Amino acid sequence: MSDVTTSITLQSAPSSQWRDIWDQFKTHRGALFGAIFFLFIMGAVFLGPFVWTIDPQYIDILSRDQGMSLAHPMGTDQLGRDTLARILVGGQTTVAVGITAMLLSLVLGTLVGVLAGFVKWMDGPLMRLTDLFLALPILPLLLVIILLFRDPLRAAFGPETGIFILIVFVIGITSWMQAARIVRGDVLTIKEREFVLAAKSIGTPSSRIILRHILPNVLSPIMVSATIGIANAIITESALSFLGLGFPSDFPTWGRLLFDATDYLQSFPERVLWPGVAISFTVLSVNYLGDGLRDALDPRIRGR
Amino acid sequence: MADHQPENEPLVEVRDLKVYFPVLAGVLRRKVGEVKAVDKVSLDIMQGETLGLVGESGCGKTTAGRAILRLNDITDGTVKIKGKYIHKSSLKEIRKIRPTMQMIFQDPQESLNPRMTVSAIISEPLTEHQNLSKKEREERVFDLMDSVGLNRDFATRYPHEFSGGQRQRIGIARALALNPELIVCDEPIAALDVSIQAQVVNLLEDLQEERNLTYLFISHDLGMVRHIATRVAVMYLGQIVEIGKSESLYSSPLHPYTEALLSAVPEADPEIERTRKAIVLSGDVPSPANPPEGCNFCNRCPKAFDICHKVEPTLTEIEPGRFVSCHLYNG
Numbered sequence: 001m002s003d004v005t006t007s008i009t010l011q012s013a014p015s016s017q018w019r020d021i022w023d024q025f026k027t028h029r030g031a032l033f034g035a036i037f038f039l040f041i042m043g044a045v046f047l048g049p050f051v052w053t054i055d056p057q058y059i060d061i062l063s064r065d066q067g068m069s070l071a072h073p074m075g076t077d078q079l080g081r082d083t084l085a086r087i088l089v090g091g092q093t094t095v096a097v098g099i100t101a102m103l104l105s106l107v108l109g110t111l112v113g114v115l116a117g118f119v120k121w122m123d124g125p126l127m128r129l130t131d132l133f134l135a136l137p138i139l140p141l142l143l144v145i146i147l148l149f150r151d152p153l154r155a156a157f158g159p160e161t162g163i164f165i166l167i168v169f170v171i172g173i174t175s176w177m178q179a180a181r182i183v184r185g186d187v188l189t190i191k192e193r194e195f196v197l198a199a200k201s202i203g204t205p206s207s208r209i210i211l212r213h214i215l216p217n218v219l220s221p222i223m224v225s226a227t228i229g230i231a232n233a234i235i236t237e238s239a240l241s242f243l244g245l246g247f248p249s250d251f252p253t254w255g256r257l258l259f260d261a262t263d264y265l266q267s268f269p270e271r272v273l274w275p276g277v278a279i280s281f282t283v284l285s286v287n288y289l290g291d292g293l294r295d296a297l298d299p300r301i302r303g304r
Numbered sequence: 305m306a307d308h309q310p311e312n313e314p315l316v317e318v319r320d321l322k323v324y325f326p327v328l329a330g331v332l333r334r335k336v337g338e339v340k341a342v343d344k345v346s347l348d349i350m351q352g353e354t355l356g357l358v359g360e361s362g363c364g365k366t367t368a369g370r371a372i373l374r375l376n377d378i379t380d381g382t383v384k385i386k387g388k389y390i391h392k393s394s395l396k397e398i399r400k401i402r403p404t405m406q407m408i409f410q411d412p413q414e415s416l417n418p419r420m421t422v423s424a425i426i427s428e429p430l431t432e433h434q435n436l437s438k439k440e441r442e443e444r445v446f447d448l449m450d451s452v453g454l455n456r457d458f459a460t461r462y463p464h465e466f467s468g469g470q471r472q473r474i475g476i477a478r479a480l481a482l483n484p485e486l487i488v489c490d491e492p493i494a495a496l497d498v499s500i501q502a503q504v505v506n507l508l509e510d511l512q513e514e515r516n517l518t519y520l521f522i523s524h525d526l527g528m529v530r531h532i533a534t535r536v537a538v539m540y541l542g543q544i545v546e547i548g549k550s551e552s553l554y555s556s557p558l559h560p561y562t563e564a565l566l567s568a569v570p571e572a573d574p575e576i577e578r579t580r581k582a583i584v585l586s587g588d589v590p591s592p593a594n595p596p597e598g599c600n601f602c603n604r605c606p607k608a609f610d611i612c613h614k615v616e617p618t619l620t621e622i623e624p625g626r627f628v629s630c631h632l633y634n635g
Contacts, residue, residue, distance in 0.1 A: 017421075017460075194414040198478070201375055202429045203402030212428070216419040299462040300418055 024296040031292020034285040045091035056085040090252035102229035104172030113183025179225040186218040227290030231283035314348035321381035341367040343542035354519040356533030364542040403482035410491040412471035416463040423459040429481040448477040469500035541600040548626040
């Protein structure tokens with residue numbers, strides 16, 4: 001009997017569950033590639049500028065509009081600035097905006113969705129609020145928000161951090177509605193299931209029913225919205241930069257680079273390509289990553 | 305009061321329990337009527353006995369069981385458990401007495417969270433109500449798994465990896481975790497294979513003997529109820545029509561509905577089975593939103609007479625411990 005117990009304590013060590021998750025994650029080839037590629041992009045973007053030391057703001061008017069060469073692997077723009085350096089530095093902002101805005105919209109969306117689904121009297125008001133946000137014309141709203149808050153935020157946090165906070169906030173509060181609707185729907189079905197009743201019969205208070213029973217079971221749609229959310233945030237940030245509402249024009253982001261390059265689309269098409277490829281591959285790798293994570297976190301799929 | 309209970313006082317005392325669900329209609333979702341899921345149910349459950357609650361589907365047995373545990377809102381009536389009225393207690397007070405009353409659910413697949421391991425499921429009541437160290441909790445979970453016949457190796461597995469019978473054992477272990485006195489078994493065997501049904505019922509009986517448990521056994525399987533129950537209550541359309549000791553109720557059913565219900569049970573002996581005459585009731589069960597006037601059963605009762613359509617019968621004691629709600633026996 002004693003040796004049986006020891007073997008079990010070994011098995012039930014807390015690390016085993018994470019091991020299972022990792023084992024399942026590994027079997028999802030796309031997710032593995034996605035994870036590796038995402039790590040590569042993160043490494044390149046955050047460590048790359050230390051290796052590729054050309055200043056992205058350095059204007060070298062003599063070597064403008066160059067194609068690919070050893071000195072400038074991705075060429076230069078109309079002011080002679082090195083595109084590779086700009087892509088690397090711009091990626092920092094873009095990835096940071098994408099992830100924080102996604103997190104913000106996810107937290108908001110999940111909160112609203114869980115409250116609306118679980119607390120009956122909040123369902124109506126919260127869902128009407130969601131409808132209201134969905135019905136708002138986004139562009140005028142963005143204009144107004146940025147007009148109102150840009151200068152105070154800049155004064156308080158400095159021009160770059162201020163605009164970063166503003167953009168993350170703006171993207172966050174205009175993109176949580178889809179997640180909220182999906183989460184609400186799932187919460188409505190899950191809270192009627194018998195294991196929630198079982199938890200009630202045990203005497204588990206509502207807060208812990210939500211944390212222990214409901215949230216883990218709505219994880220899949222949340223993960224899916226998260227991966228879509230990153231893509232959405234990156235694209236919205238590009239659009240804002242294009243409208244001149246985003247980061248200052250000398251401050252590169254992928255969206256900024258993309259829209260700067262559109263003017264030269266006919267003469268230098270590769271200039272659109274670089275930020276475009278960077279955006280699409282990042283989004284794609286995040287999508288695969290989320291897909292694999294979702295499967296790995298579901299014990300029913302795990303081990304199949 | 306709770307601890308010094310007189311010998312003859314029942315563990316559970318339910319009086320005139322009513323659970324009505326509102327029927328909403330129209331654009332304004334106004335209440336236009338109510339479904340009387342449970343209507344004036346009174347019953348006692350003695351310490352250590354098994355009360356079988358039978359009836360066809362939709363007659364309110366599950367709702368009654370859940371209302372007794374306060375998992376449904378009670379419209380009216382009183383529920384006393386261990387000498388304590390709980391029908392009006394706040395959620396906080398209810399939480400304190402949850403350990404004495406637990407429930408085993410019908411569908412073991414549905415009643416276990418697919419994202420939790422077996423040990424997490426069984427230890428949930430322990431983390432909610434007892435301050436145990438991790439080690440003690442683990443030990444307790446293993447004890448519980450032993451007592452319901454689950455291999456200890458299964459502790460880190462997930463519910464979908466088990467068969468129906470094993471899942472129900474997990475549900476039983478969870479219900480036992482807090483050493484409850486009353487367990488409401490809500491059709492615990494309905495979703496299982498016949499061979500597994502016997503195993504689970506035997507397990508329930510063994511546990512009852514070991515731990516002096518009291519069961520409210522809700523089922524539509526009359527044969528199984530006869531086997532496990534000390535007393536049986538028969539429900540029809542939200543009301544109890546007959547209640548009595550298991551043997552006497554099965555050997556001589558008094559209420560026409562009980563009679564019809566029992567006549568539908570097949571006999572194992574082919575000799576008797578050949579001569580068995582099932583009483584086939586005509587018509588359908590009326591809607592609980594609109595029960596007939598007088599006796600609920602009057603429009604289907606083969607023995608109904610004038611008064612049945614006008615006056616509602618009351619549950620009266622015909623013999624000691626035997627209650628029937630029928631005009632045939634009231635006068």
